[in-house]
Amino acid sequence: MAVGELDFRTCPVTGLKIHRPAERLIKINAVTAVVFLLVGGIVALLIALTRWPAVHLLPAVYYYRLLTLHGIAMLVAWIIFFEIAAVYFCCTALLNSRLAAPKLGWLAYFLMLIGAAIVAITILAGKADVMFTSYVPLKASPWYYFGVILFAVGALIGISLFFASVVKAKNEGTYTGSLPLVSFGVAIACIIAVLTLAHGAIIYIPTFLWSLGLIQNIDAAMYRIIFWGFGHSSQQINVAAMISIWYLLSTLTVGGKPLNQKVCRTAFILYALFINIASAHHILVDPGPSAAWKVWNTSYAMYLAVLASLIHAFAVPATVEVALRKKGYTKGLFEWLKKAPWGDPGFSSLAISILLFGVMGGITGVIQGTEQLNIRNHNTLNIVGHFHGTVVAGTTVAFMGLTYYVIPLIFQREIISKGLAKLQPYIYGIGLVLLSGGMILAGMFGVPRRHWDITFAATQFPMSWDPTVSFALGLLGLGGVIAVIGGAIFIYIAVGSLLWGKKTG
Amino acid sequence: MAEEKKAQEKEKIPKMQALYDDLFFIFLLGAVVLVVFYTLWGVMELANLPLWPR
Ligand code: HEM
Ligand SMILES: [Cu+2]
Numbered sequence: 391m392a393v394g395e396l397d398f399r400t401c402p403v404t405g406l407k408i409h410r411p412a413e414r415l416i417k418i419n420a421v422t423a424v425v426f427l428l429v430g431g432i433v434a435l436l437i438a439l440t441r442w443p444a445v446h447l448l449p450a451v452y453y454y455r456l457l458t459l460h461g462i463a464m465l466v467a468w469i470i471f472f473e474i475a476a477v478y479f480c481c482t483a484l485l486n487s488r489l490a491a492p493k494l495g496w497l498a499y500f501l502m503l504i505g506a507a508i509v510a511i512t513i514l515a516g517k518a519d520v521m522f523t524s525y526v527p528l529k530a531s532p533w534y535y536f537g538v539i540l541f542a543v544g545a546l547i548g549i550s551l552f553f554a555s556v557v558k559a560k561n562e563g564t565y566t567g568s569l570p571l572v573s574f575g576v577a578i579a580c581i582i583a584v585l586t587l588a589h590g591a592i593i594y595i596p597t598f599l600w601s602l603g604l605i606q607n608i609d610a611a612m613y614r615i616i617f618w619g620f621g622h623s624s625q626q627i628n629v630a631a632m633i634s635i636w637y638l639l640s641t642l643t644v645g646g647k648p649l650n651q652k653v654c655r656t657a658f659i660l661y662a663l664f665i666n667i668a669s670a671h672h673i674l675v676d677p678g679p680s681a682a683w684k685v686w687n688t689s690y691a692m693y694l695a696v697l698a699s700l701i702h703a704f705a706v707p708a709t710v711e712v713a714l715r716k717k718g719y720t721k722g723l724f725e726w727l728k729k730a731p732w733g734d735p736g737f738s739s740l741a742i743s744i745l746l747f748g749v750m751g752g753i754t755g756v757i758q759g760t761e762q763l764n765i766r767n768h769n770t771l772n773i774v775g776h777f778h779g780t781v782v783a784g785t786t787v788a789f790m791g792l793t794y795y796v797i798p799l800i801f802q803r804e805i806i807s808k809g810l811a812k813l814q815p816y817i818y819g820i821g822l823v824l825l826s827g828g829m830i831l832a833g834m835f836g837v838p839r840r841h842w843d844i845t846f847a848a849t850q851f852p853m854s855w856d857p858t859v860s861f862a863l864g865l866l867g868l869g870g871v872i873a874v875i876g877g878a879i880f881i882y883i884a885v886g887s888l889l890w891g892k893k894t895g
Numbered sequence: 896m897a898e899e900k901k902a903q904e905k906e907k908i909p910k911m912q913a914l915y916d917d918l919f920f921i922f923l924l925g926a927v928v929l930v931v932f933y934t935l936w937g938v939m940e941l942a943n944l945p946l947w948p949r
Contacts, residue, residue, distance in 0.1 A: 556918075568908075568915070577918050578921070581921060581925055585922075585925060585926055662922070663924055666925065666929040667933045678940065687937075
């Protein structure tokens with residue numbers, strides 16, 4: 391071992407040994423993530439105000455262009471940069487160890503950054519109005535696919551670094567026995583990521599060649615199956631990462647310890663095995679594949695993954711309950727809940743993330759994933775309401791909650807505006823309930839997603855809707871504005887703390 | 896010394912736990928389930944659809 395102790399510092403709060411080169415990578419990836427959250431958030435406001443008929447802000451071209459940018463900036467850039475930061479944390483600090491090859495970490499970072507920048511610029515230049523699904527035969531400029539591929543290669547390097555660092559830590563004996571639960575969950579996320587990126591390569595490379603004119607034709611039905619092997623699985627990386635962060639937050643906020651490691655690990659393994667086949671729920675109305683293929687992949691086997699989610703959804707709150715009861719809050723059934731640290735934004739984010747992910751995202755997801763019901767929801771705003779429940783109210787809120795600990799522990803700065811920070815998760819959460827709720831309701835009346843003007847006002851046959859629809863879309867707009875305010879407060883606090891927060895280290 | 900310690904630990908870890916610790920094994924199982932049930936089965940069904948007669 392030729393590593394000087396100079397490469398490490400010990401965290402005064404948690405006692406964790408922090409590898410400085412890894413720490414620098416964690417910082418840069420987290421900061422970049424927040425920058426993309428800002429971009430995606432500004433755009434979110436504009437498109438939400440366009441879907442609100444009373445405002446109908448953007449012209450059609452910009453609605454579609456910015457919708458494409460919103461999907462990429464949020465779902466790809468914000469989420470994955472943050473996950474890479476979390477991945478580096480879990481394979482170093484949590485294992486008492488160091489990053490296997492920090493230089494590769496920087497290579498990964500720049501590939502991802504350049505890739506994301508190319509994609510964003512291509513979209514803004516009007517050369518890729520294809521939505522983030524880029525279904526063929528919609529064709530974007532080759533730069534778009536090239537940027538996505540660069541980004542994916544960078545992410546793959548980051549994930550490889552995780553596995554290499556875990557092996558290294560094991561060999562150097564910096565941890566003994568099994569991986570800690572949080573690192574194990576992130577390892578499962580990384581496993582899913584490898585499967586995801588393999589499908590991504592199979593679909594994006596030929597599509598890139600097709601955009602260059604080197605390949606004649608890409609079959610549209612085939613594209614959808616392989617694309618969703620990538621597009622859906624990547625959401626399962628987010629779920630596994632989010633749940634790992636739930637466990638981490640339950641420890642950081644109330645000192646919780648997982649109650650039953652066997653059960654929790656089994657649930658994670660169920661994800662690795664069965665959650666990816668649910669990709670088929672995106673294909674349920676496609677005419678090609680048989681009902682047998684659809685039903686097997688979206689029901690039967692996939693419910694094992696739903697079971698896993700239910701296990702986590704009970705295990706994490708139970709962890710919190712036991713920890714709080716140990717602190718003496720034992721009166722009646724619910725004293726622990728009443729006395730929980732609701733003013734700690736890390737804790738309230740955890741609670742909001744669990745509640746909304748399960749109630750808003752999970753239940754709608756299981757309904758939509760059923761073949762017979764999917765036909766009613768397919769391509770309506772109901773779907774968009776579902777995934778703003780999962781990937782925003784669930785994943786994004788959990789990541790925000792963790793940030794309130796990353797800033798003091800990794801960046802060694804005090805959080806500024808503590809009063810505002812206390813309120814932030816609630817503002818964002820309420821905004822999201824209205825936003826998603828409005829979308830879900832509008833979708834139940836058949837309002838399509840990705841649609842600039844559902845009244846078809848400029849055509850010969852204008853369309854009229856049930857009055858509930860304008861109420862629902864009003865909720866969407868109002869909730870969107872509140873959520874964007876909550877998001878802006880988060881970004882102000884995160885960036886402000888880095889710039890002006892009192893140094894603690 | 897260190898090796899001795901390692902060897903002792905290996906003995907202590909129950910079989911199921913060792914299986915759970917084997918990330919590569921989990922990866923393989925996950926890959927097989929996804930590729931067989933979703934990808935290959937799906938692509939084969941599409942490939943076997945009759946083409947629209949010209
Ligand atoms: C302040 C928060 C947000 C608001 C107000 C918001 C609002 C919206 C709206 C209005 C749409 C368009 C629906 C349509 O017309 O079809 C949309 C689409 C979408 N949003 Fe968000 N969003 C927010 C945050 C996020 C975040 C954090 C993510 C990801 C982590 C995300 C991912 C997506 C995706 C993937 C789409 C679909 C894009 C497409 O159809 O190609 N959103 N959002
Ligand atoms: Cu999906």
